[in-house]
Amino acid sequence: MSFINYSAREINVKLVYYGPGLCGKTTNLQYIYQKTSPNAKGKMISLATETERTLFFDFLPLALGDIKGFKTRFHLYTVPGQVFYDASRKLILKGVDGIVFVADSQFERTDANLESWDNMKYNLEEHGFDITKVPHIIQYNKRDLPSAVPTEELRAALNEYNVPDFEAVATTGYGVFPTLKAIAKMVLKDLKKQAMGG
Amino acid sequence: MLASQTVLYEEEHKQITEICENLVTEAHAKLVFLVDKNGQLIAVAGDSENMDTTSLATLAAGNIAATGGLAKLIGEEEFSILFHEGSRDNLHLSLVAQKLIVVVVFDHRSTVGLVRLRVKKATTRLTEILDEMEKKRKGDQGNPLFAEITDDDIDNLFND
Numbered sequence: 001m002s003f004i005n006y007s008a009r010e011i012n013v014k015l016v017y018y019g020p021g022l023c024g025k026t027t028n029l030q031y032i033y034q035k036t037s038p039n040a041k042g043k044m045i046s047l048a049t050e051t052e053r054t055l056f057f058d059f060l061p062l063a064l065g066d067i068k069g070f071k072t073r074f075h076l077y078t079v080p081g082q083v084f085y086d087a088s089r090k091l092i093l094k095g096v097d098g099i100v101f102v103a104d105s106q107f108e109r110t111d112a113n114l115e116s117w118d119n120m121k122y123n124l125e126e127h128g129f130d131i132t133k134v135p136h137i138i139q140y141n142k143r144d145l146p147s148a149v150p151t152e153e154l155r156a157a158l159n160e161y162n163v164p165d166f167e168a169v170a171t172t173g174y175g176v177f178p179t180l181k182a183i184a185k186m187v188l189k190d191l192k193k194q195a196m197g198g
Numbered sequence: 199m200l201a202s203q204t205v206l207y208e209e210e211h212k213q214i215t216e217i218c219e220n221l222v223t224e225a226h227a228k229l230v231f232l233v234d235k236n237g238q239l240i241a242v243a244g245d246s247e248n249m250d251t252t253s254l255a256t257l258a259a260g261n262i263a264a265t266g267g268l269a270k271l272i273g274e275e276e277f278s279i280l281f282h283e284g285s286r287d288n289l290h291l292s293l294v295a296q297k298l299i300v301v302v303v304f305d306h307r308s309t310v311g312l313v314r315l316r317v318k319k320a321t322t323r324l325t326e327i328l329d330e331m332e333k334k335r336k337g338d339q340g341n342p343l344f345a346e347i348t349d350d351d352i353d354n355l356f357n358d
Contacts, residue, residue, distance in 0.1 A: 001203055001204060001234075001236055002203040002204070003203065003204040003205075003206070003234065003236075003238040003240075004203060004204070004205045004206065004341055004343060005206045005211065005240075006205070006206060006207045006208050006211070007206065007207075007208045007211035007212070008211075011343075012238050014236060014237075042250070042252045042253065043250055043252075043253050045253055045256065045257065047260075056260060056264070057260065059237075059253070059256050061252050061256075064355055064356075065355045066355075067347055067351050067352065067355060068343065068346060068347055068351065070343065072355065075237065075238075075256070087267050088264070088267075091260075091263040091264065091266075091267060094235070094236060094263065095234075095235070095236030181356045184355075184356070185352055185353070185355075185356055188347070188352045188355075189349065189352055191203070191341075191344045192344045192345070192347055192349075192352070194203075194344070195341050195342065195343070195344030195345040196344075196345055
């Protein structure tokens with residue numbers, strides 16, 4: 001749920017990175033954090049286990065510039081990808097404005113991708129959201145790995161609603177910012193559409 | 199369309215901040231902040247210098263969300279008050295009208311009893327303001343600010 005504060009002249013938006021365990025959601029945020037100038041970002045919070053697996057969420061606040069004199073602030077969250085953290089995943093989707101679904105391109109993660117995609121739709125429904133109405137895009141991560149499935153196959157399996165999708169190698173940063181820009185733009189355009197009564 | 203957005207106008211922000219400021223004084227607190235359940239910071243009062251209020255807001259909301267999840271598992275609707283005791287500072291979190299979270303940071307100069315009492319009073323006033331806001335927003339289609347924003351404005355934001 002976006003939050004517009006006229007006093008602080010801010011538009012706040014919540015973006016969530018969703019996907020199966022170890023697909024690179026946290027790595028996306030870490031890369032964004034490293035490459036963003038200090039005045040445009042806040043502190044990155046990672047609630048992780050001792051083995052650096054996300055336990056609850058990662059959080060990164062970003063300022064992307066001004067529109068009509070209002071600062072646009074994006075709050076980026078990741079969910080814990082491991083199957084048994086479903087209760088936490090559901091909590092983080094609350095009030096979401098846009099979703100990046102990060103898929104793991106490796107052949108052996110095909111089922112995990114599909115399971116996570118279905119889980120996301122289910123959790124959205126639990127919050128009363130319909131995936132077709134939620135701005136979302138798909139990122140095919142780990143394109144550099146030898147067992148990466150051709151993008152076309154991943155697209156056919158996961159891109160159910162023909163939304164914009166991006167190839168990525170989050171460890172090197174390839175595709176990370178194009179993904180972020182695309183979802184941020186899509187969310188703002190969706191808010192505009194809502195304001196126009198559409 | 200997603201859940202309706204929260205819009206806070208200057209006058210409302212002023213009223214809410216005033217309540218938080220009074221709460222700081224009356225509860226002998228160090229800091230009071232108001233967060234929505236999604237982790238958006240709404241207002242801050244007290245000594246917030248050197249304090250990462252954005253992170254505090256996010257974690258407070260996460261804390262309330264996780265505790266709410268626990269409550270449901272044992273058949274409770276929600277735990278409306280949380281208290282964390284530290285060696286120096288303490289945190290008191292409570293829900294307002296199931297929508298907002300009041301977070302009070304206090305030390306030895308106050309007590310949990312006093313904080314609880316003052317928060318209760320502030321909650322009543324905040325609930326009234328929220329009700330008024332809801333009445334005003336009833337029937338609003340979307341925020342006029344977004345109606346004024348053009349696609350070019352949005353595209354320009356992302357030009358390198």
